[in-house]
Amino acid sequence: MARIGVFICHCGENISATVDVAKVAEEAAKMPGVAYAMDYKYMCSDPGQTKIIEAIKEHKLTGIVVGACSPRMHEATFRKAAEKGGINPFLCEIANLREQVSWVHPRTEATTRKAIDIVRTIVNKVSKDTPLFPIKVPVTKTALVIGGGIAGIQAALDIANAGHQVIMVEKSPSIGGHMSQLSETFPTLDCSQCILTPRMVEVAQHPNITLHTFAEVESVSGFVGNFDVKVRLKARSVDMSKCTGCGTCWQKCPSKKIPDEFNAGLSYRTAIYSPFPQAVPNKPVIDRANCNYFQKGKCGICKKVCPAGAIDYEMEDEIIDIKVGAIVTATGFDIKHTDFFPEYGYGEFKDVIDGLQFERLASASGPTSGEIRRPSDGKIPEKIVFLACSGSRDKAKGIEYCSKICCMYTAKHAMLYKHKHHEGNAYVFYMDIRSAGKNYDEFVRRAIEEDDVHYIRGRVSRIYEKDGKLIVKGVDTLMNAEPVEIEADMVVLATAVVANPDAESVAQKMHISYDKHHFFAEAHPKLRPVETNTAGIMLAGACQTAKDIPDTVSQASAAASKIMGLFSSDEMTREPVVAVVNRCMPPLFTTCTGCLLCLEVCPYHAIEREEIKDRRTGEILKVAAKVNAGLCQGCGTCVAFCRNKSIDLQGFSNQQMLSEVVALLNKPF
Amino acid sequence: MIICSIQLIFFCIKRQLNRFNIEIVHESIETKPGNSLKSRLEESVGVIVSHCYQCGKCTAGCPLNEDMDIKPNQVLRMLQAELPGYEDKLLSSLSIWLCLACDTCYSRCPQEVKLSQVMDFLRQESVRQNKVNPKAKDILSFHKAFLETIEKNGKLNEVWLTLNYKLKTLNMIQDVQKAPSMFFKGKLNPIPSRIQHVKEMEKIFQRISENEGGDK
Amino acid sequence: MSEFEPKIVAFVCNWCTYAGADLAGTSRTQYASNVRIVRFPCTGRIDFMLLMKAFENGADGVIVSGCHPNDCHYTSGNFHARRRWIVFRSILDLIGFDTDRITFSWVSAAEGKKWANLVDEVTDKIKAKGPFTDLDKLDGVQLKELYDEAITK
Amino acid sequence: MKVGFYPGCSLEGSSKEYSKSLFAVSEKCGITLEEIKDWSCCGASAAHSLNHDLSIALPARTLALAEKQGLSEIVIPCAACYGRLAASQQAILNDKAILEKTEKYIDMAFTGNVQLLTVFEFLQKYIFPVADQYIVDKLNQKTACYYGCLLARPKDLTKLERPENPMEMEKVMEKAGATPIDWAFKTECCGAGFSMSRTDLVAKLSGRILEDAAERGADSIIVACPMCHSNLDLRRPEIKKQLKKDINIPVLFITQALGLSMGISAKELGLDKHFVPTGKAVSCIVKKEA
């Protein structure tokens, strides 16, 4: 006979404010199989846990139910306590009384009834629980880093320096990411490339890092410690082993009018190109969509001029299979472009540019060699208007969130402009200045106080072009909402930070969650900010949400350390929530019919054919299905699929699920 | 023709004297918590003023921003803050009458606040509480003349409207020079065109005014 | 007589809808207390037999909810579940079972609000429909009636 | 082909030429416009300024009549009327309580199954497919296509592809052989309903519009709203006073311009009814080369 203990947590007042916790404990005590019930202010606290441990011993409990917050919060805590008390941790289950009861309902009897129902359900589940024992699986001590921006670079270097193998996959021809495009960085105004390029080179030369640029992840299968990843190495059309990076090919390439991604479309590049002079690896690729040879079938100049004979038009995409134990997702972000703003001209005014374009204009390696000139006619603008919150915090445009970095980089932009043109006028339209960060607010104040940037509080309604000027119609809400009209030479929109266009499909390949803006979801917003809900996959950088460089680097290092922890032992234990095919006495052996239709259902190919043989004669007595516990992830799809219930899922067994349903019902809600 | 016009003027004056009061009931409403201007607005129009975060984009784009005594974003600000005196100030402002309902504000509003509906509501409240700004009397008179005209005729006749409006404002000279040329271009039709079932029209007005009486 | 309070059982997956319901809690989004959640690892684990058992044991409505297509934590559990639901609905439809009492939905971990709305909507719908009594009327008398009928023939 | 038609008050009075030209163009293209019997005024800005229920009930009466008449689609050339009718229909269909209330007011059933067409939608759907065979002349001039507010806003009612810089009218003008100019005041407000009550403001707003069109070299301004037309055409003396300069660009209705390209006479299109002489626009026209 089961002896179950029920422990109801008040969670301070979080639960007790709307649920009559004493009543719940009282009712629980009456439930069949319950030997002990109590309520306490903080079950998860040390004294709370001690109470559980003592109760287990004192009342000889065989299983416990904790009515508290979501099992996603403290299941592990309480299972550990149960273990300390001397019972199998899987005989401890959580009744979710906070997230799904007290926080979502008012203080009524119905709410308390719901709490009691949930406790009863879980008591019934526990009474059908069986002890389970963790499964050990080996760990492949190689990490995959997806994305070669500053986040990926930092994570890869940290893991590699700890002595583990790292494979880095970057989709563009060079690593470096958005940071390599920036001019100076706030709040120190040090040159972005100067601090980044040494890191890039280190990645390329690190003995523990294998770098695949111009490559993308095709698929991810397997599970923590044992992921199988397919990587597509896109055809570069250039043999990396022969190419010396001399540059003859791109100097001679006749297709010269392709908008240059690195310069945010402000200049042109050739069809065979290396994105920028400090690229790593600094070897070109052919952009086949824009190459005369591939599009029209004639040209072939690069092949003729290449002194190393490295050009290979026949090259094809190659898919490689790699095995890794953990993954860092550092796929970065995108920004909205000026065509996202109808009221600012649908991107049709050349001198209305976005922040990244301004970075390129201000960068010494940019198309104007660092002179700030407007794109339409190359004139140096006398008046620049910066619009913060362009698209951010704009529900109507579908982006409610703050992009976090714009306040700072707008201040930086205005400052850079003023440093280069003391006589020029810089105006910043803003709603709020969000400059929380070390030395950040001081930086903004410097722009206002020392560099004489005019900050105007108000949003701009419209921009139109007249006689080569951009008429900016704004408002000064600090001046009795006075309408403001500025005839500007150039307008810089601090456009919203958004997820990469392919973020959704990346997330789906990895089976990680993402939010409605397609930013990847962390496992817990506060306590597990670098892990995803899929064990073994970590997040770093702006693919999770808009981030500045210091935050990105911190998160990357955190992700790396999570992985180093994972790699610190040769084996890892997995939860024994796995499917099992039943066994019984001969001549039946198992009720499984051996139809093997479930083999197709399993997403992990964890089910295999098993021949049950006579030990002496070797004669096949029965063919049945068998679950490989090492591969099984415990989804239970096979369990619901099996016609005659021959497979069951440990921890979510048929008996448990059915008794939960029965316990819930048969009485008024 | 002349007789016709005289008849028309005569008729208008008569109507002006025993004016039928369309749906406009003057009354004063006490400001109680839960019955504030804001809560009534949110209830009847469904615009939530707290959505506005005062970026000022509405004012920046408003075609008449310079002429408004209270700027569009400030209208919302006053509704949000609900400080003593704001309500009176709002209802007796000129701005609410200057709003052209061009919807430029709403079409660019990042928080999707339907400001033109707020303005409609405030106008109706202003009339109801008899707080119309003196400078807006002409605009109000025009609106009233317009509605009276269609109540009686079902559709608009510009001569009819103009005369009615001029009688209300006693501004006889304005636009007089335009009339002859419009007339000869065939744009003015002194004989009031009417819909067939004028009675239906009156009934609609009547039912609405009865229903509103019942509501309060 | 107090108002009819429907009994609704929700069969949800652990990774999306259960997390979505948790999010509704963390964001303090209020919704009808008529729902009781049963947590499964995946929608693929939800046996159609359990839905029948829920009705048999007195549920007035059932919600089945999991990850959106392509978002399944286990890659394809929800796709298999979706096929099963299609087939299950068609058999119920043939038999004339009131399929309006079963609501299928996708609620992701980010959709706390959607979860709350879903529960409210289903609660209202079932309230309007009234208690589920189709099964209550079945047992007991028919066999005897049938026997009597057979005898008289 | 038959399409329902709601003229609205202005098209019977001060903007007769809009109606006249629309009929001329439709007739040319074999489209018959069937007027809603006993239609009444939409209430315009007066109704929604003073009485919310009235602003829904007045258009609803006309829409209910159209339903009774069995019209499935009606074209509403006046942008203001379109705005009121569409807003009313949307409000009723979105809220059952409003539907019930309104049906009581108008004492008629309302189903909302009449589809409302703006003048652009009408041209696009019925005139465009056949227009090419009737277009014989080229307008051969720079036109400033002016939308004003009510053709462009609110965006959920007007259904324009690019509400901040719409191109629907430009497409019509290109068809008619004109060169639409790129200008900044396409969707700025002209002062609309203040024509009579605050003529000073109308002069200011319409003045800006005319000024920009003139500075960018427009030969004509094309409109599709009677209010815009009367403010830009009729209020020229006040605008002159405001700007302290005379701008004599003629203002044509979109249907007039299209009619001209189809070889319909200026008189038939009502060009003689304008205050600003339209000769300048007509004189640019050349035969379309085959």
Added chain:
Amino acid sequence: MKLLQNKVAELFENGTINLMIGFKEALTKQPVPCFIEKASEIEQLIYTKDCKNNLSVYLHKPEVKQAGKIGILANIATLRALVQLTSENQFWDIEKTVLTVNDKEEVIVFSDMEEVEAYVQANFPEFSEEDLKLLDYLESLSREDRWKYWTEQFSACIKCYACRAVCPMCYCPQCTVECNQPQWIKTSAQTTGNLEWHIMRAMHLAGRCINCGECGRICPVGIPVHLLTVKMNQDLFKEFGTKSGFALKGDYALNSFKPDDKEGFIK
């Protein structure tokens, strides 16, 4: 008939089979199954259009399996069953020779299952018109009337499980109704339990039923149970294009999916 008997005699003679499952005449119009163990008994073997039984159901019986080499005379439904069962991995321990008589009354002895598959695919039967008519009628009813119809039907069920016994696809050594931990379905013959039993049966056979109609024919209280699975097969074909008993390499709707399966019903 002689032709068939000669052929089978030949098979006995050359040792290809040592048990023949076929049909013999009965008192009723419909022939009944017979088991022939020696060549001398061959004379009773017949095949007519009225041979409707699905003999493949006997292949699951241990007594039959013990015989070793089995010959089976199959109508088209039986052939489909053999194909489906092969795809479900059920014949790993059985050596069988399949015979059929085609439209031209020719006797065909299949040399392997691939030939059976090809024959089935070439002669794939339509749904019977009678069944379709009944289904159409049911569909024309209101939901409430359908519910009434079926619950009345099921109230008559006496849980004799004849439908299961006669079904070649119901070969589980232990059926879900026999599970008692947990007890999924009430064992007594009450309407709710009966309803659950039939819904479950339909679910388990959806996409696997080969439309032999045996279950409906055998039902002692005359419930048209086969309609449930016929309808399932019809819907599955409409929805996913799958056919049961059609291919050896399975084409089962419920262990596969397409990312764009319909989901209009999902909120």
